Amino acid sequence: MISALLYLQSRSALNRFRTRLKRLKQPKYLIAALAGGAYFWFFMLRFWLMPGKPRPEAALAGVQVFQMPVDLLQGIGATILFVIVLAAWVFPHERAALIFTEAEVAFLFPAPLNRRGLIHYKLARSQFAILFTTLLLTLFSGRWRAGPTQAFIAIFGWWLILATLSLHFLGSSFTRTLLLERGISNWLRRGLVLGVAGGIVTAIVLWARRTMPGLDLAEVNGIKGFTEYLNTALASGPAPYLLLPFRVALKPFLATDFSQFLLALGPALLLLALHYFWVIRSNVAFEEASVTASEKVAALLTAARAGKGAHLKPMKRKRDPFRLAPTGFPPLALLWKNLIAAGQLFSTRIWMVVLVQVVVMGIAMTSIGRGEHQAWPAVVGGLLIGLLAMSFVIGPNFARVDLRQDLLVADLLKAYPLRGWQVILGELLAPVAILTALQVVLVVAIVLIFTPEPKHFPLATRFACGLGVVLLAPALNCAGLLIPNAAAVLLPGWMPRGKDRPQGIEATGQAMIMLFGQLFVLLIGLLPAAGAGAGVFFLGKLLLPWPVVVPFAALLAALVLAAEAALGVWLLGKFFERMDVSAELGQ
Amino acid sequence: MIEVLGLTKLYGEFLAVSELSFAVRPGEVLGLVGPNGAGKTTTLRCLAGIIPPTRGTITVSGDDLATRPIEAKRRIAFFPDEPRLFDYLTVGQHLNFVARIYGVPDYEARGRELLAEMELAEKRDALPAELSRGMKQKLALACGLLHAPSVIYFDEPLTGLDPYGIRRMKDSILRRARDGAAIIISSHLLHLVEEICSHLLILQNGKKVADGTLAEITQRFSQHPETSLEEVFFRATSGPAPAPPPLDPPAAPPASPP
Numbered sequence: 001m002i003s004a005l006l007y008l009q010s011r012s013a014l015n016r017f018r019t020r021l022k023r024l025k026q027p028k029y030l031i032a033a034l035a036g037g038a039y040f041w042f043f044m045l046r047f048w049l050m051p052g053k054p055r056p057e058a059a060l061a062g063v064q065v066f067q068m069p070v071d072l073l074q075g076i077g078a079t080i081l082f083v084i085v086l087a088a089w090v091f092p093h094e095r096a097a098l099i100f101t102e103a104e105v106a107f108l109f110p111a112p113l114n115r116r117g118l119i120h121y122k123l124a125r126s127q128f129a130i131l132f133t134t135l136l137l138t139l140f141s142g143r144w145r146a147g148p149t150q151a152f153i154a155i156f157g158w159w160l161i162l163a164t165l166s167l168h169f170l171g172s173s174f175t176r177t178l179l180l181e182r183g184i185s186n187w188l189r190r191g192l193v194l195g196v197a198g199g200i201v202t203a204i205v206l207w208a209r210r211t212m213p214g215l216d217l218a219e220v221n222g223i224k225g226f227t228e229y230l231n232t233a234l235a236s237g238p239a240p241y242l243l244l245p246f247r248v249a250l251k252p253f254l255a256t257d258f259s260q261f262l263l264a265l266g267p268a269l270l271l272l273a274l275h276y277f278w279v280i281r282s283n284v285a286f287e288e289a290s291v292t293a294s295e296k297v298a299a300l301l302t303a304a305r306a307g308k309g310a311h312l313k314p315m316k317r318k319r320d321p322f323r324l325a326p327t328g329f330p331p332l333a334l335l336w337k338n339l340i341a342a343g344q345l346f347s348t349r350i351w352m353v354v355l356v357q358v359v360v361m362g363i364a365m366t367s368i369g370r371g372e373h374q375a376w377p378a379v380v381g382g383l384l385i386g387l388l389a390m391s392f393v394i395g396p397n398f399a400r401v402d403l404r405q406d407l408l409v410a411d412l413l414k415a416y417p418l419r420g421w422q423v424i425l426g427e428l429l430a431p432v433a434i435l436t437a438l439q440v441v442l443v444v445a446i447v448l449i450f451t452p453e454p455k456h457f458p459l460a461t462r463f464a465c466g467l468g469v470v471l472l473a474p475a476l477n478c479a480g481l482l483i484p485n486a487a488a489v490l491l492p493g494w495m496p497r498g499k500d501r502p503q504g505i506e507a508t509g510q511a512m513i514m515l516f517g518q519l520f521v522l523l524i525g526l527l528p529a530a531g532a533g534a535g536v537f538f539l540g541k542l543l544l545p546w547p548v549v550v551p552f553a554a555l556l557a558a559l560v561l562a563a564e565a566a567l568g569v570w571l572l573g574k575f576f577e578r579m580d581v582s583a584e585l586g587q
Numbered sequence: 588m589i590e591v592l593g594l595t596k597l598y599g600e601f602l603a604v605s606e607l608s609f610a611v612r613p614g615e616v617l618g619l620v621g622p623n624g625a626g627k628t629t630t631l632r633c634l635a636g637i638i639p640p641t642r643g644t645i646t647v648s649g650d651d652l653a654t655r656p657i658e659a660k661r662r663i664a665f666f667p668d669e670p671r672l673f674d675y676l677t678v679g680q681h682l683n684f685v686a687r688i689y690g691v692p693d694y695e696a697r698g699r700e701l702l703a704e705m706e707l708a709e710k711r712d713a714l715p716a717e718l719s720r721g722m723k724q725k726l727a728l729a730c731g732l733l734h735a736p737s738v739i740y741f742d743e744p745l746t747g748l749d750p751y752g753i754r755r756m757k758d759s760i761l762r763r764a765r766d767g768a769a770i771i772i773s774s775h776l777l778h779l780v781e782e783i784c785s786h787l788l789i790l791q792n793g794k795k796v797a798d799g800t801l802a803e804i805t806q807r808f809s810q811h812p813e814t815s816l817e818e819v820f821f822r823a824t825s826g827p828a829p830a831p832p833p834l835d836p837p838a839a840p841p842a843s844p845p
Contacts, residue, residue, distance in 0.1 A: 315714055317677050326686040326694045333687035341675045412671045414637045416688050417660035577656075582598070582629065582638045 005121040013128065020506075028491070029506050036509025070254050072227055075234030077254070078246035084165065085246075088172045089193045093186045095177045095289040098122045098170075102298045105291055115287075116280060119170075123279075126166055134158040153261050157253025160268050164249050167275035174282035177289075200242050207237040245271060318343035330418055334426025335433065338401040342434055381450025388442045388469070391435060393519070396480040399431035403485045407492060410581045420573030424489075428481050428569065435477045443469050464547035468554030475561035479525050482568045483518045489575050525564055533557030588612055589634065589738055589769050594643035596629050596793075603629045604793045607643070611769040611786070613737070616760065618784035619773040622824055626793040627773040628668075631740045634771065635665035647738050661689060664736035668743035670727035672715040678702070679711040681730050689734035701729040704759075720747040728759070739763060741772045745779060757783055781816040789823045796823050 023029045098118065100108065108118060138154045179189055212232060233239065240247070248271050251264035321339040324332065406413060406427060413423050447466040451457065533553040540549030594607040604626040611617045619627050633640045636652050636659065645652040647659040676684060679698075686694030702708045705725035715723055724747060731739070741760065745753050760783055764770050774780055780787065787804050789796040797804050805814055808822040 315675055315716060317712060317714060318675065320680065320683075324683050324687050326683070327690045327692050328687065330688050330690070333684050336687070337673060337676060337680075337684050340680065341673070344675050409671055409673070411632070411637045411667070415635050415660065415663070415665050417657045418688065419657065578639060580638050582632065 005117070006124060009121075009125055009128070023506075028510075032506040032509035032513065034509065035513050036505035036507070039508055039512060040505060069227075069231065070256065071235055072231040073254055074247050074250055075231060075239075075243065077250045078243035079234065081161075081165070081246040081249065082243060085168060085172075086193070086197055088169050089176075090190050092173065092176065094293075095173075095180060095286070098286055098290045098293075099297050100290060100294045102294065105294050109287060109291070115283070119279060122170075123167075127163075130159060130162045130166060133162060149258050153255055153258070154253065157250075157255070157261075160252055160272060161249055164268075164272050164275055167272070167279050171275055171278040171282065174279065174284040174286070177284045177286070178282070181284075200238070204233075204237065204239045204242065208233045211237060315344055330416075331422045331426030331429060334423070335429035338405070338427065338430030339433070341405065342399075342401045342430060378450065381446055384442055384446045385450065388439060388446065391439055391442070392473075392476055392480060393522075395435045395438075395477065396431065396484055396518070397515075399434050399481070400484075401430045401434070402481060403427040403488045407488050410492075410579070414576075414579070414581060420575070420577035421570045422573070423576055424485065424569045424572045428478055428485065431481050432474055432477045435481075436473045439473045439477075440470055443473075461547040464550045468550040471551060471554045472558045472561070475529075475558040475565055478565040479561055479568070480518075480522055482565060482572065483521050484514070486568070486572050486575075487514060487517075489572055489579060492579075526561070528564065529557040529561040532560045588646075588648050589771070590644075590646040591634065592644045592646075594630065594633060594645065595641050596626070596633055596638070597641045602793050604633070604640075604790075607790075607793075607795055609788055609795070609798050611738075611771060613767045613769050614764055615786055616764050616770045616772060616784045617786045617788055618780035619771055619788050619790065620775070620777065620780055620820060621790035621796075624792075625790040627790055628742055629793075630790070631665065631742050631771065631773055635663055635740055636660050637665070661734070662737045663740070664731035664734070664738070665740045666727060666731055666742065666744060668746050670723040672723060672727060674715055677712050677714055678707055678718075678726055678729075681726060682733060685730045685733050691734050694733060697733055697735075698729070701732055705729050705755075721749060721752045724748060724752070728756075732763075737768050739768050739770045741770070741774075743774055743776075744772060745774070745776060777816045777820055787816075789820065791824050 024033055100122075108121065113121075134155055137158050138151065141154060176186075176189065180186070212229070234243065248264075248267045252261055252268045255261035255264050318340045321336060321343070324336045403424065416423070418426075443466040447459070447462045450462060533556055536556045537546070537549050537553035540546075540552060589611040591610070592608050594604055595602075596604040607626075607630060609617070619630065621627050629638070632638045634645055634652075636656055639653075645659075648662055650659040650662075652659045672681065673684075682694060682698040682702075685691075686698070691697065699708070702711065705728060707722060707725055707729065710718060710722065710726075715726070718726065739760075744756050744760070748756060757779070760770060760772070764785075772780065772784060781801065784801065786798075786800055788798045789804070797807060799807070801816070802812070804823070805812060805816070805819050808814070808819045
């Protein structure tokens with residue numbers, strides 16, 4: 001049976017790799033893979049793989065961390081592992097569930113396999129992820145450069161840590177379920193675990209206070225003094241007893257030579273074996289919870305692949321944003337529909353989080369203002385101006401309640417008695433409205449707050465500039481949104497959607513190409529509008545004060561941009577009418 | 588009234604539909620049948636204006652779908668095998684949205700009527716996720732019928748329906764035909780076709796094999812008018828029907844006592 005399961009795993013991995021390799025025959029995937037590969041090479045891999053190349057500090061950090069004393073590293077690492085393991089006993093509330101794919105549930109659960117067989121399969125499958133993470137961590141740490149022995153120690157050491165942790169998570173989930181079955185609720189378990197852990201930690205702190213000199217940060221001799229204090233606290237008294245199993249798991253990884261590694265290997269393997277027997281001997285019914293959890297994960301994946309965002313929150317009925325009359329300009333129906341869709345994203349909780357953040361930021365800025373720095377309005381205003389600028393550049397990538405969302409129902413849209421331009425315009429209206437509303441709020445806040453040089457920047461001037469931005473915003477947003485929507489119509493295969501969506505390197509490459517393309521086209525499109533606006537501004541400035549001219553210049557630029565956008569909508573509509581959803585989208 | 592002349596659809600070099608010509612008059616129900624991959628769904632999608640044909644013309648009540656698509660589409664309703672709904676719109680909001688798209692001034696009264704007919708009146712505020720498969724299909728049907736289409740296409744209309752739903756769907760189709768709609772149904776369920784279709788179009792590999800009334804087609808492929816549509820279908824598409832599975836041999840009589 002195990003051989004059949006291993007066969008399933010190995011063939012699945014091989015076929016997945018082959019499929020992705022075959023896909024590179026299509027230029028869209030090949031170009032994306034090359035772009036993504038180039039990005040990873042130039043920004044990451046070459047610093048790790050080519051020792052002669054200058055490396056940024058971030059890449060070196062992984063190596064430098066190992067310059068600490070091994071004892072201290074052991075202590076810190078063991079403490080981190082302790083916290084991770086503690087979290088596994090405190091936070092989860094659900095019953096033990098092994099996540100399988102839908103196909104695995106369909107094939108393996110009715111098969112003549114016992115629970116142990118399923119657990120073994122799950123453990124074997126988790127090894128792929130563990131080995132991949134191991135290689136990645138070894139690469140990141142840069143320790144492999146110290147020679148083959150160190151590379152081996154790093155790889156095997158990481159594997160031992162991750163495999164032990166993985167088994168511990170599984171074992172703890174089984175034990176949690178057993179406790180639930182015996183009437184020990186989640187809250188009681190949490191109380192017990194936190195009580196015991198808190199007691200031990202309190203004992204350690206009390207011991208440290210009594211036996212060690214107090215830590216006076218003012219007198220600590222830099223980082224070295226602090227690390228020495230920490231090392232003593234972790235290596236003497238009761239702490240070593242608490243951290244012993246965690247140190248055992250860490251020791252092989254932190255071994256400086258092969259003999260040390262061999263000495264540390266025995267206890268670490270014993271710990272791993274104990275975990276294995278704990279998991280295998282746990283007789284817990286996990287099937288039902290596994291099916292539910294697996295269904296959830298499958299739904300999550302399907303939603304993510306369909307471009308609906310990887311959330312499983314049930315949708316709520318949203319009120320009509322405005323009364324939609326049954327007759328009239330049809331694109332307004334699409335605006336109405338997409339505003340309802342956008343309403344799903346703005347729940348009360350999200351508004352509360354935003355409100356809390358704004359209040360916290362406001363209080364922080366106010367407290368700065370009360371101190372020596374009286375320029376808090378400039379700081380907040382500057383932040384808001386940055387946010388406003390960003391909303392024009394990257395806003396169109398976030399406000400996706402347009403054709404990108406509706407690409408999945410492109411066949412439905414094509415069956416409606418609407419012209420192509422009506423569909424495109426209707427789809428663009430909602431994100432334009434959302435972004436513009438956000439920008440108007442920002443502009444109002446900036447006009448009221450931003451006072452860097454009150455003499456040269458009075459309220460009237462700020463108002464004129466704000467009015468200019470508000471006039472420009474809808475046309476600018478429309479132009480910005482046209483580009484990703486044009487990509488959805490002209491290159492639908494590049495939009496993340498369905499099972500065929502790119503993954504890994506290809507996805508990175510595709511996202512980069514799209515972003516650069518979008519910026520390039522937007523800049524080109526802005527040139528005529530900027531030229532017209534600048535012309536009016538410089539001519540008007542000869543006759544009138546410049547704040548008076550700004551809104552007129554912005555209005556003309558907006559008109560030019562709106563004309564460009566209208567042309568774009570019309571052209572894109574023509575392409576949409578000709579779009580073959582069967583050939584392009586497989587619908 | 589639907590008139591199709593020389594409809595051809597190519598995907599690259601693959602010929603999905605080839606030189607298809609036929610007509611469906613008001614009140615007629617045309618059954619579009621054929622083996623898997625015969626081109627039924629592609630044909631329906633071309634007729635609904637969802638995908639552009641490579642060649643040929645499609646006319647809906649005198650309006651060419653290529654040159655006057657808006658006028659033609661206003662008369663059409665297309666029901667795919669899977670109901671296509673918006674996850675975030677309630678039943679009532681779906682009707683409101685569709686009303687604006689098709690310009691149905693009296694949508695509230697018509698919508699109430701349709702929801703009552705589909706037994707969805709209680710579900711007006713429900714989201715699609717709260718509806719069963721059959722109810723979703725009914726909602727799609729209500730949306731499609733809201734603008735009183737005179738040309739209706741169904742792709743596998745009985746998929747996922749319970750016996751009550753099947754009965755209601757058949758009645759609904761026949762009622763629309765009696766009211767003068769021209770209807771095309773694509774289905775693998777030959778008994779459905781036999782029961783409600785007045786005409787038949789058999790496709791194979793994208794080509795028309797037979798076209799006419801049920802009686803005409805039966806006569807063409809069999810000497811006996813009682814021959815079942817299933818037998819006719821097999822003869823039309825692949826020669827004689829496969830032999831039925833052998834019956835279990837009768838149990839041997841118990842040995843009589845000496």
